[in-house]
Each structure stands twice: as structure tokens, then as C-alpha cells.
Amino acid sequence: MTDQDDSTRGIARPKARGPRMLIALIVFQILCSAFFVVDIIEDFAAGDAVFSHMLPELGATLGLFVGLVFEVRALLHLLRRQAVMEKSLGVAAGALGALMEDYFRQWGLTPSEADVAAFTIKGFTIAEIAAMRGSAEGTVKTHLNAIYRKAGVQGRGQLVSVLIEDLLNAPLVPAGGPVDAGTATKV
Amino acid sequence: MSVKLRVWDPLVRVFHWALVAAFAANVFVTAPGKAAHQWVGYAVAGLIALRLVWGFVGTRHARFADFMPGPDAVLGQMTDMATGRRRVHAGHSPLGAIMIFNLLLTMAGLAVSGYAMTTLMFFGVEWVEEVHEALVVWAEISVVVHVLAVVVESRRLGVNLPKSMVTGYKTLP
Numbered sequence: 485m486t487d488q489d490d491s492t493r494g495i496a497r498p499k500a501r502g503p504r505m506l507i508a509l510i511v512f513q514i515l516c517s518a519f520f521v522v523d524i525i526e527d528f529a530a531g532d533a534v535f536s537h538m539l540p541e542l543g544a545t546l547g548l549f550v551g552l553v554f555e556v557r558a559l560l561h562l563l564r565r566q567a568v569m570e571k572s573l574g575v576a577a578g579a580l581g582a583l584m585e586d587y588f589r590q591w592g593l594t595p596s597e598a599d600v601a602a603f604t605i606k607g608f609t610i611a612e613i614a615a616m617r618g619s620a621e622g623t624v625k626t627h628l629n630a631i632y633r634k635a636g637v638q639g640r641g642q643l644v645s646v647l648i649e650d651l652l653n654a655p656l657v658p659a660g661g662p663v664d665a666g667t668a669t670k671v
Numbered sequence: 672m673s674v675k676l677r678v679w680d681p682l683v684r685v686f687h688w689a690l691v692a693a694f695a696a697n698v699f700v701t702a703p704g705k706a707a708h709q710w711v712g713y714a715v716a717g718l719i720a721l722r723l724v725w726g727f728v729g730t731r732h733a734r735f736a737d738f739m740p741g742p743d744a745v746l747g748q749m750t751d752m753a754t755g756r757r758r759v760h761a762g763h764s765p766l767g768a769i770m771i772f773n774l775l776l777t778m779a780g781l782a783v784s785g786y787a788m789t790t791l792m793f794f795g796v797e798w799v800e801e802v803h804e805a806l807v808v809w810a811e812i813s814v815v816v817h818v819l820a821v822v823v824e825s826r827r828l829g830v831n832l833p834k835s836m837v838t839g840y841k842t843l844p
Binding site: 507522561563564594598618 | 742745746749750752753754755756757758759808812844
């Protein structure tokens with residue numbers, strides 16, 4: 485049901501392998517945890533729940549679950565980033581995308597708000613965003629208000645200029661001060 | 672402005688709830704090894720066979736070709752979840768389709784291994800029983816995940832999915 489087809493736009497996009505590997509790993513770990521949980525339940529049901537034997541099993545299961553939570557979070561993050569990337573064009577997309585994400589995280593945007601913000605910065609209208617997300621225009625407007633409030637800006641123009649400002653500042657004034665050691669260059 | 676879509680034909684709906692009833696009956700009510708348990712098992716086999724045929728000749732959203740899940744479609748649905756986009760699938764969603772094939776296969780496996788236990792060749796053979804029991808556990812886990820997923824997706828999309836399996840209509844927001 486995806487409407488974007490980058491091959492027709494002549495953009496060579498590497499086949500996304502990251503999410504697939506992660507999904508395979510998550511599925512594998514879910515199966516492992518299911519096995520452990522069933523095993524533990526059976527042990528209890530059979531009445532031979534020896535504490536010294538159960539403790540490592542419970543620990544291993546807990547470890548699996550914690551790992552799963554982190555993997556699912558990483559997967560959602562990865563998919564979100566790719567969704568933004570797929571709508572981006574040009575060479576600077578990667579850098580701008582990363583910058584955008586940093587801000588979204590800093591402002592504490594929800595996944596929906598981050599999606600709307602990304603589309604807004606790319607210049608889509610409210611109606612277009614609503615159509616792409618399958619939601620009402622009123623919902624998008626609500627998201628936008630929350631975005632502006634969290635970002636502390638007045639509107640779309642200011643939202644975009646927050647990013648532009650960073651892009652312009654970073655390489656142009658490296659000697660201004662020891663703000664960022666990474667960008668300081670020897671003259 | 673909401674759209675009412677006719678998606679599930681009567682056979683799909685009757686199949687779904689009959690399978691629910693049969694599985695519940697054999698897990699909670701009938702005793703394994705007894706005649707009732709076996710008759711319900713035959714009914715499950717019949718239901719699965721009927722659904723398999725209907726998957727090729729049935730109405731639009733009942734056909735397997737309509738909801739064969741591909742990797743790109745699955746990733747697309749996960750991306751929708753990650754970004755909070757609400758794209759409603761008319762028929763089965765890709766992730767939902769995976770669960771359907773899983774349940775169909777598991778139920779078929781249950782029926783086959785259950786029947787095998789009644790035959791002379793496999794009567795009392797331990798591994799057949801173990802397969803049957805393992806499949807029961809797998810089916811129970813699948814059912815729980817299926818129900819949870821339906822609740823989560825109904826809330827995410829704003830479409831009452833259980834209701835659509837009763838009435839046959841999906842009301843899209």
C-alpha cells in the first residue's frame with residue numbers, strides 16, 4: 485500500500501536490510517521467550533519447580549524480554565527514520581534528517597507529531613499530510629499546534645528556520661568559540 | 672464523513688466464529704480422547720478445508736491472493752505503526768494475514784495429529800501426542816496474540832475490527 489516508488493525517480497536507494505535483520509532477530513527472540521515461558525509454566529504445573537533450577541530460567545527469560553523491548557524500540561526508531569528518508573531528496577537529506585530527529589527528540593515530540601513535523605518541514609500542506617497519514621485535517625492541525633508549542637516557535641516558517649540556522653551556522657563559524665570540538669578546524 | 676465498506680462475506684464470518692467455538696470447545700469443554708473431542712476435531716478439519724477452497728474461489732477479500740503478505744507490505748504496516756500513520760486496509764492487513772496463515776496451518780496440524788492418534792498406525796505413539804500438545808500450546812499463544820493485536824489495531828486505526836467480523840462491514844473514519 486505504499487505510494488512512493490523511488491526507482492521511478494532515479495534515486496538509487498540501497499535496499500533496506502537493517503529492519504529486516506532486526507525483525508528476524510525479534511521473531512527469533514519471541515519464539516525463544518515463548519519456549520521459556522511455556523517451560524516455566526509446565527514446571528510449575530507439574531509441581532517440580534525447584535528454586536535453584538527456576539532462578540536461572542527466570543533470569544534468562546527476563547533478559548530475553550528486556551532485550552526484546554530494546555529491539556522493538558530500535559526497530560520503531562529505524563522505521564521512523566526510514567519513513568522520513570524515503571520522502572527526502574538530495575545529498576543533504578541524511579544530515580538534515582539526523583538534525584531534524586535530534587530536534588524532535590529534544591522537543592519530546594510523539595511519533596505522530598514527529599511524522600507531521602517532518603512532512604511540514606518538507607513543505608507539504610495540512611491537507612496533503614492528512615491524506616498521507618489517513619487522518620482528519622483537524623488532527624494534523626492539533627499535532628502542528630503541539631509541535632509549535634514544544635519547539636517554541638510561532639509557525640511553519642520559524643520551524644524551518646530553526647533547522648536552516650543550524651545548517652548555516654555549523655560550517656561557517658567554527659572559530660567563533662569552542663562550542664563544538666568536533667567541528668573545530670585547524671587554519 | 673465515514674465510509675462503510677463491505678469486506679467479509681458470510682462464509683468468512685461463519686468460518687471464523689465456528690472455528691472459535693470449535694477450538695474453545697476442545698480446549699475447555701470436551702475431554703481429550705473422547706468421542707465429542709474427535710467430532711469437534713473433524714469439524715475443524717472440515718472448516719479448514721472449506722476455507723482453503725474459499726481462499727481460491729471466494730469473494731474478493733476472502734481470497735488468499737488478496738492478502739498474501741509480502742515483506743514490503745509488512746514493513747509498510749510497521750512503518751505506519753512507528754510513525755502513527757493511519758492507513759486502513761480494506762481486507763486483511765499484512766501482519767494480520769501472517770497470523771491467519773499461522774492459525775490455519777496450526778489448526779490443520781492439530782486436526783491431522785489428532786486424527787493420527789485415532790488410527791491403528793499411530794495409536795499410543797508418543798511423538799504424535801507430543802506434537803498435538805505442542806500445537807495446542809502454540810495455538811493458544813497465537814490466539815492470545817491475535818486478540819491483543821486486533822484490540823491494538825482497532826484502537827490505532829479507529830476501526831472496530833471485531834465488529835466487522837460480525838457484521839461484514841468496516842466503517843472507515
